[in-house]
Amino acid sequence: MEFSKREPSRWIFSRELKDSSQIEESGQDERLRPYIITPLGTKVKRIMVCGLITSATSEEASTKIVISDPVGSFYVSASSAGFNELVRTEMQQFKTGDLALIMGRVTHFKTEDGAFLFTVNPERIWTATDHIKKFWNARALRIASRRLLAIREVQKSPNATVSNISKLGYAREEAEFAINAVSKYPDYDFEKLLEAVSTSVSKDQSGELVEAKKVVLEIIRKRSDDSKGVTYEEIVKGANELGIEKKTVDDSLNGLGNDGDIFEVSLKRFKIV
Amino acid sequence: MKSKIGDIKEPSPSVELTGKIVSLREAKSNRNGAESIYHYGIIGDDSGTIQFTAWNMPSSIREGDVVELKNCTARIYNDRIRLTISSNTEVVLRPEEHMEVKRVYNEFRIKDLNLSDPYVTVSGTLSAVTERETEIRGEKVKLFNAFMDDGTASVRISSFGQPIEEGSQIKITGAKVTEFNGRLSLTMGQKTQVEKIKVSIEKGNRQYLLWDMVSPVGNVGFTGIPVNVSDRSGIIEKCSVCGKFAEGSVCRDHLDAAVVKDVSCYFTLEDGTGSISCFMDGEILKKYAGIEGDIESIDPVEVKQRIVKSLESTVVKVEGNMSQKGESFRLKVISIGTVDDKEVQAEMQKEQ
Numbered sequence: 175m176e177f178s179k180r181e182p183s184r185w186i187f188s189r190e191l192k193d194s195s196q197i198e199e200s201g202q203d204e205r206l207r208p209y210i211i212t213p214l215g216t217k218v219k220r221i222m223v224c225g226l227i228t229s230a231t232s233e234e235a236s237t238k239i240v241i242s243d244p245v246g247s248f249y250v251s252a253s254s255a256g257f258n259e260l261v262r263t264e265m266q267q268f269k270t271g272d273l274a275l276i277m278g279r280v281t282h283f284k285t286e287d288g289a290f291l292f293t294v295n296p297e298r299i300w301t302a303t304d305h306i307k308k309f310w311n312a313r314a315l316r317i318a319s320r321r322l323l324a325i326r327e328v329q330k331s332p333n334a335t336v337s338n339i340s341k342l343g344y345a346r347e348e349a350e351f352a353i354n355a356v357s358k359y360p361d362y363d364f365e366k367l368l369e370a371v372s373t374s375v376s377k378d379q380s381g382e383l384v385e386a387k388k389v390v391l392e393i394i395r396k397r398s399d400d401s402k403g404v405t406y407e408e409i410v411k412g413a414n415e416l417g418i419e420k421k422t423v424d425d426s427l428n429g430l431g432n433d434g435d436i437f438e439v440s441l442k443r444f445k446i447v
Numbered sequence: 448m449k450s451k452i453g454d455i456k457e458p459s460p461s462v463e464l465t466g467k468i469v470s471l472r473e474a475k476s477n478r479n480g481a482e483s484i485y486h487y488g489i490i491g492d493d494s495g496t497i498q499f500t501a502w503n504m505p506s507s508i509r510e511g512d513v514v515e516l517k518n519c520t521a522r523i524y525n526d527r528i529r530l531t532i533s534s535n536t537e538v539v540l541r542p543e544e545h546m547e548v549k550r551v552y553n554e555f556r557i558k559d560l561n562l563s564d565p566y567v568t569v570s571g572t573l574s575a576v577t578e579r580e581t582e583i584r585g586e587k588v589k590l591f592n593a594f595m596d597d598g599t600a601s602v603r604i605s606s607f608g609q610p611i612e613e614g615s616q617i618k619i620t621g622a623k624v625t626e627f628n629g630r631l632s633l634t635m636g637q638k639t640q641v642e643k644i645k646v647s648i649e650k651g652n653r654q655y656l657l658w659d660m661v662s663p664v665g666n667v668g669f670t671g672i673p674v675n676v677s678d679r680s681g682i683i684e685k686c687s688v689c690g691k692f693a694e695g696s697v698c699r700d701h702l703d704a705a706v707v708k709d710v711s712c713y714f715t716l717e718d719g720t721g722s723i724s725c726f727m728d729g730e731i732l733k734k735y736a737g738i739e740g741d742i743e744s745i746d747p748v749e750v751k752q753r754i755v756k757s758l759e760s761t762v763v764k765v766e767g768n769m770s771q772k773g774e775s776f777r778l779k780v781i782s783i784g785t786v787d788d789k790e791v792q793a794e795m796q797k798e799q
């Protein structure tokens with residue numbers, strides 16, 4: 175059994191990876207993959223991302239997927255070579271419009287004009303739900319937001335050390351990352367990145383519910399002639415046909431009730447107010 | 448010129464001092480492929496204490512010895528000042544000298560306890576107190592074991608001589624942080640001060656991000672996505688006497704004991720800031736994975752599939768007791784559940 179530390183997956187938004195331009199070799203061993211240092215200072219080898227597949231193509235030699243988060247896309251590619259074969263077969267089951275959760279290692283490529291391109295070599299891919307996507311979004315945003323606060327502390331004190339910053343309540347690694355950010359990306363606009371990410375995530379998180387509430391309200395309105403109201407089962411069935419999960423229906427009903435748009439005539443029967 | 452330990456605050460290429468070895472531990476280093484043994488610990492005098500690393504420690508030196516050090520270096524390591532004892536350092540034993548060491552006890556929350564700050568003040572509630580007799584240097588002493596919880600985490604505590612009471616809330620000044628079987632532990636001696644206090648414990652606030660954890664403590668929780676459910680997960684056989692795995696239906700310690708079947712699983716939890724190896728078994732796992740009835744009668748392949756299906760590609764909230772093996776943390780899961788949309792919403796509000 176192996177007890178060395180597992181390289182954890184970083185949950186970062188595509189924009190944070192896309193803006194990266196710093197590579198750190200991991201020691202002498204050439205077999206070891208280098209770390210990518212992102213503008214927020216995150217040391218990345220492995221990432222995990224949850225999002226919508228916007229493109230899926232498969233050719234003889236490789237299978238490619240583009241997966242989107244609220245601010246952009248990750249490019250995922252598995253070749254037919256070696257240990258990738260199993261995950262490649264799994265990848266081929268996914269199509270555009272599916273929600274997926276992907277864990278993989280990031281490789282970089284430097285173009286002739288010096289720009290970096292990043293590709294994720296998947297280790298695992300799973301079918302995801304809207305719920306997982308929301309959690310991933312929320313956690314990734316929380317990590318990025320906390321980083322911005324740490325970065326501001328580093329900017330305030332030019333002699334910031336890991337110990338100074340961690341004394342303010344940040345994890346040691348988090349402090350190290352914040353120091354990386356300020357030293358390796360002195361001209362980067364951290365605030366702008368966070369603002370973009372935070373706005374997009376908020377929209378993404380609430381957007382679906384807003385849509386679902388409209389649909390559920392419409393179902394109740396259409397079938398509301400009956401004085402007994404519309405049954406919960408009917409609403410779920412109607413919404414399912416339009417691609418809305420039961421969980422989202424529940425949230426929509428709660429929301430509509432709180433907003434005063436609908437009321438419960440009797441147990442699990444709803445009517446428009 | 449001789450330095451007082453409490454005055455060593457800046458790096459210096461050559462330090463001379465006399466101090467008492469408060470703690471001394473051995474470790475292996477694997478620098479450039481060559482394995483070597485070194486020592487580390489704490490040395491103190493009447494002005495304070497300091498950590499040291501010794502690449503050349505005379506084998507006659509023991510904990511409690513007073514030594515004179517010439518030509519050692521003070522360096523910043525991990526943001527702390529530390530002494531390095533190298534082959535250039537002269538280490539002379541001073542058996543005739545007696546020395547009282549001044550100890551500063553910093554107050555710690557249990558979650559933040561760590562081996563680098565071994566002398567601490569901690570407050571909390573005691574539970575699962577047991578008592579037995581033990582011998583220290585030929586003398587019979589009562590040993591009390593318990594768990595202490597302060598609302599941030601729990602830790603095992605051992606008290607040599609001083610009785611501790613079940614359910615009592617106490618503040619202990621001068622406990623020593625140690626490590627036992629990969630878990631953090633507190634030890635109290637006769638000199639440790641104990642006072643009864645009222646501890647206010649905030650409930651339900653034990654969910655942490657993995658990178659906030661500094662030591663293997665108990666009763667802490669994480670929310671994340673399980674990955675890599677191990678192939679070894681599924682139905683296992685346990686010894687009916689000791690409860691350990693019985694490979695090939697035989698316990699190595701109890702050859703004649705009957706074996707019982709149980710379910711267990713290993714998985715890695717990723718939370719975006721780190722990963723932790725989790726172990727879960729028994730009723731907790733059965734309930735979570737929806738495995739009902741007599742496991743003898745269920746197809747083992749199906750049991751395994753249910754476990755994998757219940758864990759992969761879901762968001763889970765786990766609580767348990769941590770331990771450490773090498774550089775990695777592990778978690779023995781004591782509760783597991785899913786996360787609802789409200790909790791996801793709450794996650795959005797954090798740090799915003």
Ligand SMILES: [Zn+2]
Pocket residue numbers: 686687688689690691698699700701704
């Ligand atoms: Zn046994």
